[in-house]
Amino acid sequence: MSSNFNRKIKILTDFKSKLEMFNLNKNEINKLNKKFPTIKIEFINLNKIKKEYDAEIYWGTRINDKILSKCPNLKWIHFGSVGVDKLSHKNLKNKKILISNSPGINSESVFNLAIFFLIDTTKKVLNRKNLINRLQYEKNFSECKDLDNQKIIVLGYGNIAKKLQKFSKLFNLNINFLSSRKLKMKNIINKIKFISSLKNYDTIINLLKFNEKNKNFLTKDLFDKMKKDINLILIGRLKTTSIKDLYNFLRINKKATCYLDALPDRHNKINFQKLRKLDNIFITPHVGGYFKNYWINQISIFENNLKLFINGKKIKNIIYE
Template sequence: MKILYTGNLKEDHRHDLLSDFPQVDLVSTANESIMDIEICDSDIFISWGRFITPERIARGKNLKWVHALSTGVDKFLIPEIISSDMLLSNSRGIHKEQISEHVFSFLLPYVRRQFDYRKMQKRKEWEHLTISGLANKTIGIVGLGSIGEEIAKKAKVFDMTVVATKKNPTNSIFVDKMYSSKELNKILPMVDFLVLIVPLTDETQNLIGEKELSLMKKSAFLVNMARGGVVDEKALYKALIDNEIAGAGLDVFSKEPLPQDSPLWELDNCYITPHVGGVSPDYTKKAMALFKENLQAYISGKELPTKVDKHKGY
């Protein structure tokens, strides 16, 4: 069984995998020319979305399974994978702590005015600004999965009211009120903070547009940790510049890197990070541990723990 990993896998990670699965032939490379050769007889392809192309997948005549090193699989949903018998799995759940922390790294500095105080520090200005907090505020989580649950859990530490949407609503001890994904418009007027954590699919493309933004409070703050395509960025820019909502924290964009001519860069009420919400020093260690769980299931003829429905996109 041959596994192709896209990237330069460190020796300790190689050792961990091969010690548990000595029957595996593991090849790792970041060189795309070598990748295109090695994929021809590979059974399993472990990859980031940027290495997924129709031509490369078509070369993998023996491919039986593609595993995404990310949670989002929008770049994997190409006809060569969807219409084939290949299995598709992802790395959901391994960065729920990091992404949930990143959400609050937007919220806390915003309500405590740290962004403003930093600017004042550079100008050597001493002034008391009006400060608010998170307690007793309402946070809305759009797409309650494992990451959303972790966000809700942390929100409860700050004594926040939590509402959430989920395609198939289930009870959560951290959520005060659950709604179906079709009831999004019900939560928009009530939230002080809106956090997007849904996968990018045909259903969620431009999920938040002009209409949805107009339903939100003028004091509301939006955080996008999902995919850039979930938000209509032109509508968001207009809402921010017209103060239709108070601010936004964005870690993902419809085009990445965010073009230098994007007007979002210039907004004082828009806070930008370069798609680093899930980054951690031990990301690869966690990702490979999860892959090993899937590999054990695959070898045993069981369903993959993080199998993706290729037609639903999650």
């Protein structure tokens, strides 16, 4: 890759939103323009793209195969988060496009949400109505479970799971981790052992990333093997859970409790609305990755890679090339 200093580089970004978390403001743009006088940042409403765009770089979170087909000159796509499942590798196969992401950028924030939900399993105050009524609360008191008496399984063993592992040692918790990798650790188990011991777990924390192997990982077959008063903490990718099967399980098993951090998509909108009406589920609007220093960290990651890109050097955090 040769140096690009002598020509303008157009960057297509979707980081222009009413949401503070995903709004790259003018001050930040001006700082980037001063540091990189050869670039031009162009904000685009991705839903309104009707013709081809000649940007070489995409920086954001919402690009998909449809948008990709309208940007034939892209050389590098940088995701402002970890997940890149909106693009199919099949469509990238014949395109020489670098794909990078921002690993670990929101691990601490998602970890904090997981702990927040986990601690609530000891009191069950988040997803119960009529909390002001002490007698009503006591009718459900038997559903509360002290942390040190719970048997917990975490689905996935990435950065967030490793933070949970440190937390579990600090508080002497009984936690296992499901991983497809062959790791020689006592508390890491494979899928076969997970399924065979599923009936023993009090709490399941889903941190699975989305891929074809994990698509609808949690379905009726697994729900039927769980305890009827299970705690489900679902903060992994929504597509790893069958929303229809989750709804049916929670509807029947009213002593089960679910904490879900997600927004519906067009494929599960109806069942998601049904979930909202249940008393034994607490839903947050996909805010696990929100934290105050997001832009400080995000710009730092992108700037460092942009320097490498315009100097013809290999960028970091490549997940596909």
